Amino acid sequence: MRILISCVLLVILSLGLVFALEQAPFGSNQIDNADKPGRFYLNQGMEKTGAANVVTSVVVTYRGFDTLGEVTILFIAAIGLGAVFHSRKKVKRYEKEKQSASLILQTGCRFLFPLIVLFGTYVFIHGHLSPGGGFQGGVIIASAFLLLFLGCEEKKIPMKSMNTVESLAGIIFVGIGLAGLYWGESFLENFLPRGMDYMLLSGGVIPIIYIAIGFKVGAELAGIVAGLIERNP
Amino acid sequence: MTLGLLLIVAFGGALLVYLPGKISSKLRDVWAVLVALAVLLGTATFYGKSVHDALSYQFLGLPLVLRTNDLSWFFAIAISGVGSFSIIFSLSYIKNRERTDFYYSLMLLINASMLGIVFAGDLLSFYVFWEIMSWATFLLISYNRGNALPAGMKYIVMSMTGSAAYLVAALSLYAKYSTLTFSAISTQITTASPGFTSFILILGFMVFGIKNALVPFHTWLPDAHSEAPSPFSAVLSGILIKMGTYGFILFLYVLVGFHQFSQLAWKAVSLQSVLCWLGAITIVIPTFIALMQDDAKRLLAWHSIGQIGYIILGIAYGTSLGVAGGAFHVLNHATFKALLFLCVGAVEYRTGGVRDLNSLGGLMRRMPITFIGALIGAFGIIGMPLTNGFVSKWLIYKTLILNQDPFLAFAALLGTWGTLLSFYKFLHNIFLGQLPEKYKDLKKAPTSMQIPILLYSGIIVLFGVLPGIPLKIIAGFVTSFGLTPLNVNLWGIVSETGTLNTINLSMAVVSAFFAAWVVFAFSRRSVPTTAQDTYAAGASIPRDKYQYSVEFYNPLYRMMGRYLRDVVDEFYGWLARVTQMTGEIVRRLYTGDARDYVLYIVLIVAASIGLKIWWPT
Amino acid sequence: MIVSIFLLVIGAAIVLCLIRLIKGPTATDRAVALDTVTTVTTALLVILALVFKRYIYLDVALVYAVLMFIGSVAIARFLEKGI
């Protein structure tokens, strides 16, 4: 019964969606107009911000407020998870007969861990030059911590310093935004010189913000993973 | 003294009761009485004046108007009078109960809001005061706990329905005329279409019918009256429900105008005749239901409905005599019903909350003042000459007879018979007959209770003998409605077919009493026996059967009791149950299964798409 | 030209993996299929980078190579009741 009803509804929905999408004038003709943001970003984004990756300049400056919100959402998820899992009485460590990882895996993890972290750092530092950026880099770093968890369970993430990193990174983000308000004209404005194109030192505040985002996202996701793994029912 | 100031005193006094109440209860009592009397005095100063104040304070950009004229003053004085008497009565009645600050505050608040209603000069301020009155009344009805709670619920639900209807009516008027003041509306509404006028009037009937306990809307009243604290029952029955009457007069005569009203008809049925017949039904059926009641306050409550029928009948009839009768009956009913409730309250106070007619009896000697009060009140409600009830009923009968409406007249008469019968029962079962053993040591009612009782009795007799005093004011506003002017003198009223002269009547009645007394004094006396002497032929009798007043009108009850069910009440009960059940069913929508909820979301999107496909516009 | 054939062959490889993913009697089989898909995909991405002539796309492939390993390890650790 339920299956029938949902099938009928979904068929209507999908037909409507596909039909409407087919009818809609999507595609290239839409951003040709110069007052459309997309075209503007492509034409002038590089000159204004100095970031070769236009997506990055959009993410960090033009739509930087979205990014702030997005970082906030991850932050919410991290502390929300902490709040949900909080229990006053310390649950005694309840060990299901846990299989420890094989030596190969442990060694491999330990060997790879710094490399992956380095890679994550690379991704977010080069966010304005190549694909990737704060989130991707942060996720890679968090994944490195996840790997550490999976491989060698004796390694613990120092939650306190993670929190500090998270907090500091968030404050730096907001602070750069406010600095833009102070030295420039608007929140999150690019107030540093934009540097030479295609070089590491270009893009004004973008690398700085991306470093902050990278640290923040990495710390938050690592915190989330740690919270999930360390939950003992 | 302006109206605004008066209302501020009234409301302020009501809200500030808590302050002296925090200090001492004595101070609080004094404060309450002082406020009530101040309001009474203040109201009295407006006698004969006609004021129309547009306030500088505006609500939501709408001007508020306070106004007074004969009509308002007439009601206002009744309100503040009944109010202050009840406050005085409460002094001892409420003394040992909890939350007395609350009680006084609400009593004063209700008085103040009723004053506001009658002084209001526009529909908005009317509504504001009306609503304040409604919720304050609700709180006070519920004051007694227990059975009072469902009574309060019934009251407030019906009252809210009414105020909703009022709001629709008022704002429809606003939408049409962009004003809410009475004067502006009344000048403009003459051009309205009959449909619109009847829409407004039907809504108005609903609103005021509910407050007035007109028959299809009466069901809240018996419960509410009987369960409220007695001094408040007096206010409730005496004056609060008359706010509905005021509203009727307002809508029929002030806003719409009687001429326009009488022409509203659908085929052969005119709105006026419907209203008259509703009044007649309201007289007869509740009166006979009252006959069956064993609870003193309930009995009085049902009679309130019956008396309201007279008022509505008089007002809806629309001759100047009828309106005068109805309006006068408002005042009269206020006095004698308040008096009766206060008497019951006194009895209740002394017997510890007993008001079951079957278990009382013979209190005449223990509480003589109360008895006299009850007697005069009963005379008043029956319409005995020498009491004011007689005058107003006479006016109404006269109207009916003059206009050759035998059925209505018969209905009114039937109502009087019923009243007579039931008040015989009432008096007998409480004050006459045998005194149960446990009430042997009953004391007299406290002074603070006796004062209002005596005052009311005095007023009843005074107005019965000198009806010209109130009738003069009534004649004033009746004339202003555009009806034929009334010719009033101190002793009565002069109409085209005859004159009411209370002097003659009084002489007749006094002589009749004298004759009766002579017969009574010289005939053989009956011997009082105690309840324990009842012969029971050795069988054990249930304890309550010792009283021979049990099941007073048993044969009558057996004869027609089954037809006297309150069908309307059952209907409302059914409605409430249906609502509840609907709720129970509708709640099943929230199945608790998250997938269903997602289904709803998808459903509404799909339904919108489907609608768009089928209904392309 | 020849690259398109390469791409199609890789597509076929992915289809085969999907078949194993659907059929695989045990969860391990499916995990193996997923792991294989990852490797195949990494190669695909690198070849696509060649097709699109964008050097920077190689980073994506690198991310694949690094991260899918973690996904597989997570599944494996779950299967051996390790987490």
Place this chain on the structure above:
Amino acid sequence: MEESLEQILELSLTLLMLGGAVCACVFKDLLNAVIAAAFVSLMAAILFYFLQAPDVAMAEASIGAALTTAIFVIAIKKTKRVEEE
């Protein structure tokens, strides 16, 4: 590269993705469902790549395929593995 071949590849990848999605829907064993979901994520990432969105492809690969899978696996570990009837 010819357009048609690219299109065929895109179409087939789309279909593969949908196939994976159906698997994720059908599998009773939650772990299998998670694996299928990771597969879907993978295919989606390739499609992003085809749509010239390397940033998104990277994010989808890193978040959708690795982290999400791991989180799901952990959650399954802490609860129940098999979808009960």
Place this chain on the structure above:
Amino acid sequence: MVERIFKKSTTRVRIFLYLFILLTLVWMALTSTLHWQELTAGVLISFILSLFLSKSYVGLGLPTPTVKTLSFLLIYIASLFKEIIKANIDVAYRVVHPKMPIRPGIVVVKTELKQDLAKLMLANSITLTPGTFTLDIAGDKLLIHWINVSTQDEEKATQAIALKFEKHLKRVFS
């Protein structure tokens, strides 16, 4: 006491240097450029990261980075490459062959390597070479899945599977 601390610290410093060089190299490969900005950033980041993360390399058993070791490593890689190609052709053959000529089984082999990293490399090599696959490792024993079991004896299996890498690895990790 002082000596022990010194010894330990030197180990840490050694590991730190190791990691630092490794990371810098990887960074250079990642950026594939020799521009000063990238190099500075790489050195800086590698320094910071190796400062914080060198703990993870403690006890891994890293070989001393001498020219000899490196050359042995290259030899090892070359032999590994050869084996890998062999393995692939072998597996491809078995897979494609319509009759699927396989005789799978699980055998145990022994190793004499001590360092964790060495064991890892051995296991990886075994996994990548013809028809063998490391299932588990415990102490000095490896559990091997063999696609074409030719002997069930532990010594002989060791001979057939592990020894060819072990000899190179021993030299690297000596």
Place this chain on the structure above:
Amino acid sequence: MVAVLLIIVPLGLAFAMPLFNFVSKRIAAYLPIAAMVCNLILSILLLPSVMENTRIVILGGLPPPLGIHLVAGPLGVGLSGLISLVGLAVSIYAWGYIKQGAQDKYHALYLLLLSGATGAVLTGDLFNLFVFYEILCISSYALVAYLGDRNGVESAVKYLIQGSVGSGLILVGIAILYGMFGTLNMAQIAIHIDNVDSPALFLALVLLVTGFGVEAAIFPLNAWLPDAHSSAPSSISAILSGIAIKVGIYAVARVLFTIFGVAVVFQYVLLLGLATLLIGEICAFSQDNIKRMLAYSSVGQVGLIVFAMCIATPDGVGAGLLQLVSHALSKAVLFLGVGYLVARSGSMSLSSLNGIGKRMPVVCFACVVAAFSLVGLPPFVGFAGKFLIVRAALAGKSIFFTVLIGIVFLATVVEGAYFFRMVQTLYFKDAKRQIEYKKVPASASIPIMALVVFIVALGVYPDVLLPYLKSAAADLLNKAGYIKEVLG
């Protein structure tokens, strides 16, 4: 420019929460208060200047059609003032109320919720609206489950599932709009939308309204509401009911009026609002669990607000906004008050609160006032709202609206019935047990009474709000004016 601080201050403080935690554990509870005081002052300072002409706050250095920007109009700043007022009251309340769980996390989440709400009402960019809406939603998911008890977690899960589906739909709608117009700026979309007639547009409208409707709790989408409101900690229920739903309504109104402005859909949404009203009230009527009853009452009120808004005249929208304010204040008081009642009596069933009014007079008095205000009795602010709604609905003199108003009143009567039942329970029923309840701490009674003062003051003199309502309604309804103000 200052308007951006309305969002940044709570956000920054929430980010800094872990750092403050190193200084002292107790400091966490004061941060929301500080942030809200700051916001309140800012909004009040901004409001007069904003009334004259809307301020556009550029973010990221590009003027409106290109970058994100905040629209500090009368509506936005007014709503942010409301948010900070209720937020301030609730944060003072929470100071004494939240004693269990990870308190610093609670306060951080709470701050984020408020900044999300503020951002959502201020922003002028569609996607940014979505982001802030998500901040609001996600932090409320976490807060609903804050206590970690069975009901809380269960309702949070259900809330989350529905909310996520809703936000997914919003995203699809945004995608369609972006695809068609190549912009996310609401004003620019509004310009172009009149020139295009496409089924995709209708689809986008439906998806956006449905998506935001989940948070706004329009009828078939509101199943999360009773669960979440009844099982969250009471301070959170107050915020959810007082603010979160309102942001949803704001978003729906923005989409309907400013972006699309299509008259056909109004009637449809109006009927949905009416259904919401009826169903909410009827369900509340048959409830015994007091918080659940209040939650269903919120559903009903939402229906009323949506109904009023969809009359789609300046009067109607203004009335809806006044009702929104009144509901925010009253429901906050009710939930805050009931929070302590429930905590003291130990049960949420209505019958366990019998006669509690004598023992906890202040709280019960506040609850009664708020209940009266919700029912729409003078002299409380709810009356003004109801009055305006009826006036606006009847102003068109159409029979259709008269009938609808009849239905609205039917629902109001039902609402009155259960609220009066609650009043009776609190005051006029005999308590079964004679327990001495602990006194309510000042941290609870002060904010409650402050809100009560607002309810009464605004009820007696609602005219203070009238100019704001008028310009806020114009802000919503006057599409051309909005476009002109944003794009110059």
Place this chain on the structure above:
Amino acid sequence: MHIAGMIAIGIGVLFLFLGSFGIVRLPDVYNRLQAGTKCTTFGCLFAVLGVGIVEPAWFWKALLVSLFVLLTNPISNHALGRAAKKSGVPLWDGSVVDKSRDFPSYANTEKL
């Protein structure tokens, strides 16, 4: 250079395909792992290096990718194989020997 690279890519792609084919064809998990590990690692290696050869500027990064693949793939496959063994996935019926009981941590498990 270009042709050499293309050939390398071709070899890689071929082996990737063969590996996938093996995954489908071989009878049990362990055998599939053999195919999955060796062929795909090898194929990927060749494909990536081939690309590096075609575009010499990309060589270092391609090398890095291939090194990562070479390092991670055996480890993850080993982990999967171990998981299969630990979770008790049975061997194919045609298997000749199972010596896992000689191994310390499987000493007391049932013969699978």
Place this chain on the structure above:
Amino acid sequence: MFHQSTYFVGCVGLMIVGLYTMLTKKNLIKVIIGLSLFETGIYLLLVVVGYIQGATAPIFSRTTGSPAEMVDPTPQALVLTAIVIGVAVLALALSLTIRLHEHYGTLNLRKIRGLKW
């Protein structure tokens, strides 16, 4: 427009499969998997909407530098944001699921109905 139609079918199909999973599967984790499928479909749609045929990614490099031949960067930025939001929701959902399982001992949504009507 064959190109885009393919993708439309793909993303709508993914969304529908995700929704179908959410609607019909009893298990909570399954429902969450459905949610993530649904969201993936949406991301795909967003990217498709900004796609221009024959254009390249909006990343300048020394060799590629014509802004006229690049796809619209904005949807990609939006999708990045959306993906992160999605993972946050997912993490929260799963943590709540774990907590719920501690309370109920089951993940069957038919049985997790402590709060209803």
